[in-house]
Amino acid sequence: MVQDATVKTHVKTTINGELVEFLVEPYRSLLEALRDVLGMTGTKEGCNDGNCGACTVNLDGRIVDSCLVLAAEVNGKQLNTIEGMATPEGLHPLQQTFLEEAALQCGICTPGFLVAAKALLEKEPHPSEDSIRFWLAGNLCRCTGYDKIVRAVQKAAETPSKGSK
Amino acid sequence: MVATDKQPEYKVLGTRPIRPDGVDKVTGRAQYGADVRLPGMVYGTVLRSPHAHARIKSIDTSKAEKLPGVLAVITGANMPIAESKDVEAGEEVANYRDDSNRVMAHDKAGFKGQPVAAVAALDMNTALEAAKLIAVDYEVLRPAINVDEAMASDAPIILEYLVGDHLGEDVPNTNIAKHARHIFGDVDAGFKEASVVVEREFQLSTVHQGYIEPQNATAFWNNDGQLTIWTSTQGAFWVRTSVAGILMVPTSHIKVVPMEIGGGFGGKIGVYLEPLAALLSKKCGRPVKMQMDRKSVFEATGPAPAGKVKVKVGVDAKGKITAATADVRYEAGAFPGASIGPAAGCIFAPYKVENTYIDTYDVVVNKSKSAAYRAPGAPQVAFAMESLVDEIAEKLGMDPLEFRLLNASQEGDRRADGPKFPRIGNIEVLQAAQASPHWQSKLEHNPSNGKLRGRGIASGFWFNGGMKSSVNINVTTDGTVTLVEGSTDIGGSRASISMQAAEVLGLRMEDVHAYVADTNSVGYNDVTGGSRTTNTSGLAAYNAAQKVVTTMTARAAKLWDVKVEELQFEDGAFSSKSDPELKLTFKELATKLDQTGGPVGETGSAVGVSGAGGFGTHIVDVEVDPETGKVDVLRYTSVQDAGKAIHPSYVEGQMQGGAAQGIGWALNEEYVMSGDGAMENATFLDYRMPTAYDLPMIEAIIVEVPNPFHPFGVRGVGETPIVPALAAVANAVHDATGARFPQLPIKPGRILESLAAKNGS
Numbered sequence: 001m002v003q004d005a006t007v008k009t010h011v012k013t014t015i016n017g018e019l020v021e022f023l024v025e026p027y028r029s030l031l032e033a034l035r036d037v038l039g040m041t042g043t044k045e046g047c048n049d050g051n052c053g054a055c056t057v058n059l060d061g062r063i064v065d066s067c068l069v070l071a072a073e074v075n076g077k078q079l080n081t082i083e084g085m086a087t088p089e090g091l092h093p094l095q096q097t098f099l100e101e102a103a104l105q106c107g108i109c110t111p112g113f114l115v116a117a118k119a120l121l122e123k124e125p126h127p128s129e130d131s132i133r134f135w136l137a138g139n140l141c142r143c144t145g146y147d148k149i150v151r152a153v154q155k156a157a158e159t160p161s162k163g164s165k
Numbered sequence: 166m167v168a169t170d171k172q173p174e175y176k177v178l179g180t181r182p183i184r185p186d187g188v189d190k191v192t193g194r195a196q197y198g199a200d201v202r203l204p205g206m207v208y209g210t211v212l213r214s215p216h217a218h219a220r221i222k223s224i225d226t227s228k229a230e231k232l233p234g235v236l237a238v239i240t241g242a243n244m245p246i247a248e249s250k251d252v253e254a255g256e257e258v259a260n261y262r263d264d265s266n267r268v269m270a271h272d273k274a275g276f277k278g279q280p281v282a283a284v285a286a287l288d289m290n291t292a293l294e295a296a297k298l299i300a301v302d303y304e305v306l307r308p309a310i311n312v313d314e315a316m317a318s319d320a321p322i323i324l325e326y327l328v329g330d331h332l333g334e335d336v337p338n339t340n341i342a343k344h345a346r347h348i349f350g351d352v353d354a355g356f357k358e359a360s361v362v363v364e365r366e367f368q369l370s371t372v373h374q375g376y377i378e379p380q381n382a383t384a385f386w387n388n389d390g391q392l393t394i395w396t397s398t399q400g401a402f403w404v405r406t407s408v409a410g411i412l413m414v415p416t417s418h419i420k421v422v423p424m425e426i427g428g429g430f431g432g433k434i435g436v437y438l439e440p441l442a443a444l445l446s447k448k449c450g451r452p453v454k455m456q457m458d459r460k461s462v463f464e465a466t467g468p469a470p471a472g473k474v475k476v477k478v479g480v481d482a483k484g485k486i487t488a489a490t491a492d493v494r495y496e497a498g499a500f501p502g503a504s505i506g507p508a509a510g511c512i513f514a515p516y517k518v519e520n521t522y523i524d525t526y527d528v529v530v531n532k533s534k535s536a537a538y539r540a541p542g543a544p545q546v547a548f549a550m551e552s553l554v555d556e557i558a559e560k561l562g563m564d565p566l567e568f569r570l571l572n573a574s575q576e577g578d579r580r581a582d583g584p585k586f587p588r589i590g591n592i593e594v595l596q597a598a599q600a601s602p603h604w605q606s607k608l609e610h611n612p613s614n615g616k617l618r619g620r621g622i623a624s625g626f627w628f629n630g631g632m633k634s635s636v637n638i639n640v641t642t643d644g645t646v647t648l649v650e651g652s653t654d655i656g657g658s659r660a661s662i663s664m665q666a667a668e669v670l671g672l673r674m675e676d677v678h679a680y681v682a683d684t685n686s687v688g689y690n691d692v693t694g695g696s697r698t699t700n701t702s703g704l705a706a707y708n709a710a711q712k713v714v715t716t717m718t719a720r721a722a723k724l725w726d727v728k729v730e731e732l733q734f735e736d737g738a739f740s741s742k743s744d745p746e747l748k749l750t751f752k753e754l755a756t757k758l759d760q761t762g763g764p765v766g767e768t769g770s771a772v773g774v775s776g777a778g779g780f781g782t783h784i785v786d787v788e789v790d791p792e793t794g795k796v797d798v799l800r801y802t803s804v805q806d807a808g809k810a811i812h813p814s815y816v817e818g819q820m821q822g823g824a825a826q827g828i829g830w831a832l833n834e835e836y837v838m839s840g841d842g843a844m845e846n847a848t849f850l851d852y853r854m855p856t857a858y859d860l861p862m863i864e865a866i867i868v869e870v871p872n873p874f875h876p877f878g879v880r881g882v883g884e885t886p887i888v889p890a891l892a893a894v895a896n897a898v899h900d901a902t903g904a905r906f907p908q909l910p911i912k913p914g915r916i917l918e919s920l921a922a923k924n925g926s
Contacts, residue, residue: 025290035199035200039202040193041193041196041197041199041200041202042192042193042194043193044197044199044377044378044427045199045379045456046377046378046379046427046459046849047459047848047849048458048459049459049848049849049850051459051848051849051850052377052459052849054377054378081193082192082193083192083193085192085193086191086192091188091191091192095188095191095192098191099183099184099187099188099191100183101814102181102184102657102812102814102815102817102818104187104190104191105428105655105656105657105815105818105819105822106376106377106378106425106426106427106428106429106655106656107186107190107191107195107425107427108197108376108377108378108425108427108428109377109427110190110191111191111193114191129862132857133857133858133860134857134858136856136857136858137856137857137858137859138856139856139857140375140377140849140854140856141377141857142374142375142376142377142428142430142822142825142826142854143428143655143656143818143822144818144821144822144825145818145821145822145823145824145825145826145855145860145863146821146825146856146857146860147817147821147860147862147863148814148817148818148821149857150857150862151862
């Protein structure tokens with residue numbers, strides 16, 4: 001091996017409320033750790049340089065591009081990904097309104113948009129169209145022209161929360 | 166919605182159910198190509214040419230092969246010499262020999278980023294390290310990176326084996342792969358009748374589809390010779406055909422599993438990594454997964470062709486077009502195949518023109534081979550023609566929409582590439598645009614913020630792909646059905662296909678469970694492309710559902726011991742025409758299949774009819790900042806004939822998405838090329854696609870003029886939405902600034918130059 005496998009870093013973190021431990025090379029990104037080490041492939045890779053937002057996750061209450069975060073950095077932190085958005089009781093209101101409003105076509109950018117939009121609604125429960133567009137400007141979608149995504153977020157903001165996380 | 170021809174009352178069509186694959190896609194559970202994980206899987210990567218044009222003198226892979234963890238290394242020497250044969254590839258024409266060279270350079274690199282070697286290793290980092298250890302000795306050659314350079318008399322010959330087809334004559338030693346001409350009527354006579362003749366030349370830059378998911382492929386070549394490929398593709402069956410042709414193995418030895426696909430827009434028809442992953446797997450005996458990085462996607466997959474379009478149009482005193490000519494020169498990239506045919510078919514399609522003359526050139530240049538991009542070839546020529554039409558209408562003092570209505574093509578008129586139009590909705594679309602709230606509203610051209618506002622309008626046409634589809638429907642004993650299809654679902658086609666089956670069967674869409682199957686599990690299906698899927702795979706589903714009804718009717722007849730002719734199927738129930746006692750719903754009869762002969766499953770096949778096509782007209786308001794040259798899109802309306810909108814939300818989605826791509830093409834997007842053929846902006850930061858903050862809501866007005874070749878009247882809707890957008894934006898910027906923009910993109914620098922020239926500074 002080119003890299004010495006013995007120098008993997010031990011990471012202990014909380015993902016979607018569950019304690020997770022894994023070993024990872026120190027140079028690997030959080031995106032690689034999620035997808036390749038943990039098999040959590042809901043977080044998508046679009047560019048691997050922080051420009052498309054497909055890999056957006058929530059790290060200690062802040063949305064980040066997981067391709068720009070080192071896996072080792074999440075040690076001791078709270079991480080939330082698309083996999084944690086729905087509960088056995090049902091979909092998150094945003095997931096529901098994305099379906100109802102046809103806010104996805106191919107769906108590859110959708111997990112990133114949902115994680116980002118959830119953070120927006122937690123910060124600003126009733127955002128204006130301008131706020132939604134500004135907040136989501138870090139997430140690229142090439143299919144929808146954003147119209148139905150913005151409408152889905154607006155609709156979710158009007159949906160009373162059913163206590164889903 | 167504007168429905169002009171009489172429509173039946175539908176129960177399912179025209180409603181907006183939640184798509185069958187929706188929950189998987191909002192929860193992250195949907196499996197895309199890059200999500201494939203197989204036991205024993207290893208990772209592959211590609212070494213790419215750093216030169217746009219270079220002869221490969223030698224490749225030394227010995228150091229890479231010795232690196233611990235490396236399992237296989239391949240180069241062009243491992244590629245079989247594939248047959249030179251043109252084959253239909255959905256929206257494109259492919260040639261196995263070209264494709265073999267394109268996916269792995271044999272002895273010459275024709276574009277920067279062309280693969281020259283590939284490596285499989287236990288992990289990706291080892292593969293990347295190994296690729297660095299491969300030594301390639303290049304003889305760098307002078308490149309030709311645009312049509313002018315490639316058509317110059319002293320141009321370097323890029324593809325030495327190419328024999329050009331110049332108006333039917335074989336011509337060696339050329340970069341012009343094809344020169345085709347379309348003539349109707351007498352343009353000289355037509356121009357003599359004209360009182361106004363305008364000729365302009367337009368220039369297009371290279372742009373990319375910009376799908377968010379990079380190309381990927383995972384392959385396993387088993388010891389029994391069976392090759393399985395998991396990939397994100399618009400056409401699993403085309404991948405099978407193409408890989409079989411490139412690797413020279415029987416089609417029957419290959420199974421392609423279509424994973425969910427993260428956008429394509431035409432760019433995921435051709436194969437890139439699939440043959441390489443297959444060869445690496447054959448060599449190392451393990452599944453090999455490969456994925457492109459974004460830079461390679463930009464540099465080495467198929468962008469839309471750049472080029473030049475010259476248009477000349479004559480108009481008589483009444484405003485009628487008397488003649489039109491065009492000269493279209495598109496960059497094919499390093500291998501032939503630019504979309505010049507569709508360009509000729511689309512350029513004058515919105516107009517009735519008796520006298521037309523079109524020259525088209527498919528020109529090989531040192532860039533990655535161009536690919537289909539949403540209405541391939543049409544947006545470029547529509548930009549030229551619709552900009553010119555706007556200028557002519559202005560010269561005549563005519564309203565640009567009235568000018569289009571006066572000259573609009575309709576049923577019986579002939580396209581400039583030959584075929585006559587069947588029933589089309591061009592006029593109805595223009596009328597709906599005219600009646601729209603947007604067109605009826607007033608625009609304040611000089612708002613108090615010191616900016617300049619303008620409104621633009623443009624029209625466009627795209628065909629209806631047609632091609633072949635096959636669908637299986639199996640009846641479940643609970644009264645639902647499964648629908649097995651072979652069309653990749655890029656934007657909701659599971660819904661639009663299963664809704665058509667549900668309509669026939671009298672079921673809800675939710676009772677039709679749609680699956681996209683691998684190439685061993687369903688009959689042949691052409692690509693998801695060409696605006697054909699909802700039309701033709703929908704037609705196959707319609708045919709399969711009709712056969713299910715026929716078979717189920719026979720089962721009811723058997724059950725009741727009556728003649729089939731005495732029975733009918735209405736509103737989801739089988740009943741006797743004479744005996745009111747004899748009635749069973751689809752669901753009830755489905756529970757009795759065991760008593761009447763066993764399971765029911767039927768196959769429906771279809772060859773779609775091309776030609777009915779769809780027209781669109783776009784209206785856009787922009788605001789130009791004269792200080793910075795920045796253009797903001799304030800309001801946008803897209804009007805389009807969908808024939809019959811099966812699921813209106815996804816039709817609107819196509820219209821909105823196409824408009825957004827067109828706005829990007831008009832204002833921002835381009836490959837910034839260095840003189841030696843390198844793309845200098847190969848990231849999403851520098852290749853600037855529109856974000857949510859760049860766009861307004863996009864109003865979609867669906868017109869429904871049923872397609873006479875489809876039982877539900879469906880027209881293709883996927884591609885028309887991008888066609889008018891470029892010129893609509895350019896015309897709006899003209900309305901705001903008074904300047905014409907014959908070159909895309911209309912970036913701030915160009916606007917400031919135009920404003921400065923106008924102000925004489």
